[in-house]
Amino acid sequence: MAAPKKVVILTLSVGSGHLRASWMIEQALSEGPDEVETRVVDVIDLAENWFHHLYVRPYWLMLRYGRGVWRGLYERRHRKHHRATAPAWMFRRGCAKVLDQLRDFGPDLVIVTEVGAAEIAVLGKREGWFHAPILAVQTDLHAEPPWVQDEIDFYCVGSHEARSQLIGWGVSSHRILVCGIPIDPAFSLAFDRSEARRRLGLAAQPPVVLVMGGGMGPAPLDRMVLSLDQCGVPLQVVAVAGHDGAMRERVEALRGQVTLDLRGLGWTDRVPELMAAADVLITKPGGLTISEALAAGLPLILTHPIPGPEERHVRYLVKNGVALYAASLDDIPRLVGDLLAHPEKRAAIEKRARELSRPGAVHAVAQVGRALMEKATYIDLLAAPPEPPGESAYVM
Numbered sequence: 572m573a574a575p576k577k578v579v580i581l582t583l584s585v586g587s588g589h590l591r592a593s594w595m596i597e598q599a600l601s602e603g604p605d606e607v608e609t610r611v612v613d614v615i616d617l618a619e620n621w622f623h624h625l626y627v628r629p630y631w632l633m634l635r636y637g638r639g640v641w642r643g644l645y646e647r648r649h650r651k652h653h654r655a656t657a658p659a660w661m662f663r664r665g666c667a668k669v670l671d672q673l674r675d676f677g678p679d680l681v682i683v684t685e686v687g688a689a690e691i692a693v694l695g696k697r698e699g700w701f702h703a704p705i706l707a708v709q710t711d712l713h714a715e716p717p718w719v720q721d722e723i724d725f726y727c728v729g730s731h732e733a734r735s736q737l738i739g740w741g742v743s744s745h746r747i748l749v750c751g752i753p754i755d756p757a758f759s760l761a762f763d764r765s766e767a768r769r770r771l772g773l774a775a776q777p778p779v780v781l782v783m784g785g786g787m788g789p790a791p792l793d794r795m796v797l798s799l800d801q802c803g804v805p806l807q808v809v810a811v812a813g814h815d816g817a818m819r820e821r822v823e824a825l826r827g828q829v830t831l832d833l834r835g836l837g838w839t840d841r842v843p844e845l846m847a848a849a850d851v852l853i854t855k856p857g858g859l860t861i862s863e864a865l866a867a868g869l870p871l872i873l874t875h876p877i878p879g880p881e882e883r884h885v886r887y888l889v890k891n892g893v894a895l896y897a898a899s900l901d902d903i904p905r906l907v908g909d910l911l912a913h914p915e916k917r918a919a920i921e922k923r924a925r926e927l928s929r930p931g932a933v934h935a936v937a938q939v940g941r942a943l944m945e946k947a948t949y950i951d952l953l954a955a956p957p958e959p960p961g962e963s964a965y966v967m
Contacts (some may be wrong), residue, residue, distance in 0.1 A: 572647060576944050581669070581692055583614040583685040585630060587813065588859035592684045592710045592753045592933075599753075599937035603860050604711040614669055614688055622665030625926040626657055626687070634877060636909060642878030652716045655690060662691045663698075674700045679944045682706045682930040682936075693722040704943040709733060710752050711858040713883045716740055716955035719937075724943060727753075727936045731857065732887065748939060750860050751929025753779060755843065758866035759930035761808050761846030771841070771848055777805035777832075777913050781849035781869075783860060784812065790875045792835075794822040794900055797853040799853075804911065807832045809845060814838050821951075845868070851910050852918065853903060856884040856894075865928035868921035872897055874907050893924040 580597055584590040590613060615627065632640035647653075663670070680703050681696075683689040692705050704724040705928040712729045714736040718724045726742065728734050729752040738744055743924045765775055773779055780799060784790030793808050799808055799907065808831045810820035822835035839845070846852065854860050856873045861884060864871050871894035876882045888894035895906045910917055 573609045576679040578609045578680045580611045581684045581688040583688045589685040593688040595933045599933045612704040617668040677926030693720040694943040696722045750935035751932030753933035757843040758863045767848040778850040779807045782810040798900040798903040855883045863926045868925045870920040
C-alpha cells in the first residue's frame with residue numbers, strides 16, 4: 572500500500588478567517604478517496620517574538636489606531652506592485668521554525684491561505700527546504716501583488732476580479748481557478764428558519780438581527796447593538812464576539828439597558844444555524860464571513876471595514892446588490908428598518924446572494940490540491956533514472 576500523501580496547510584492567523592479556511596481545506600482533503608496526512612501550521616505559533624513585534628503587532632496597531640496609515644501602505648503596495656510584505660531576511664530568521672517544519676515533514680503539497688504565509692513558503696521552496704508544489708488559496712475577493720511569485724504553481728481565487736488582477740501582474744490564466752473562498756458547506760444547507768430559531772432558543776417573532784465583528788477585533792459590537800436600540804421596533808439581537816472576551820462582557824452588560832431581546836455569545840461553532848435563523852446580518856466585511864452569508868442567502872449590512880481589502884469587499888457586494896453599507900453607526904437603524912419593512916427586498920437579496928455564492932469552493936480547492944500532487948508524482952516518475960536491468964529468468 573502506498574504511503575499517504577503529505578500536505579502542509581500554511582497560514583498566518585492575523586485574522587480568524589485564514590485559520591477557518593485552513594481547517595475547512597484540511598477537512599475536505601480528509602474526505603477524499605485517497606489517504607492524506609495533513610498538518611495545519613500557523614506561523615503565529617512558531618515565529619520568534621521579535622517577528623511578532625516587527626511584522627504582526629504593527630498591523631494590529633495600525634488597524635486600531637492608524638487606519639489611514641494602513642490604507643496608505645496598502646494602496647502604495649498596489650500602485651508600486653510591491654512583491655513582498657517584508658524583507659526575505661525577516662521571514663528567514665523570524666520564521667526559521669516554520670521552515671524547519673516544512674523540511675522535516677517532507678510535504679507532497681504546500682497550501683497557503685495568507686499572503687505572508689505564501690511568502691514564507693516561496694522562500695522555503697526557493698532555498699531548498701522542500702520541493703513540493705505550492706497552491707495559493709485566497710480568502711479575500713481581491714488579490715495583492717505579493718501573491719505573484721514564480722514558485723507558486725496554482726491559484727484558487729475568490730472572484731473574477733482577483734483573477735484579472737493576477738493576470739495583470741503577470742500570472743498565466745492557466746494557473747488560476749475562480750472557485751470562491753473556502754467555507755463550511757453547511758452554510759448553504761436549507762435550514763428551516765423556525766426550527767433553527769427553536770434550536771437556538773430564539774422566538775419565532777420578532778425579527779432576528781445577527782451582529783458579528785470578525786476575528787480582527789476593531790468592530791465596536793457594543794455600539795452597534797446600541798444603534799439597533801434606535802430602530803424603534805422589537806428585535807431579537809444576537810451579538811457574536813468570538814474570542815474577544817472583553818467585548819462579550821460589554822455586550823452582555825447592555826442587557827436591561829436596551830429594549831432589545833439581547834444575547835451575547837463568544838466563540839461558537841453554530842454560526843451556520845445563527846445565519847439561518849437571522850433576518851439580517853450586520854458585520855465587518857471579512858472574506859470568510861461575507862462568503863458564509865452569501866451561501867446562507869442572508870442580507871448584509873456592512874460597517875467598519877479594514878482599510879484596503881475590506882473596503883473593496885464593500886464596493887463589490889454593494890455593486891452586486893447583496894449588501895448595504897453603513898458609513899456610520901447612525902446609518903444602521905435606518906438600513907435595518909428598511910430591510911425589515913420590505914420583505915420583497917430581502918427576498919431579492921437572498922436570491923442574488925445565493926447566485927453569487929460559491930459554497931463548493933473548499934471541495935474545488937481539495938480537488939486542485941490532489942491534481943497537483945498527482946502531477947508532481949507523474950513528473951517525478953518521468954525524471955527518475957531507469958531501473959537497472961535485472962537478471963533474466965531464462966538461462967540460455
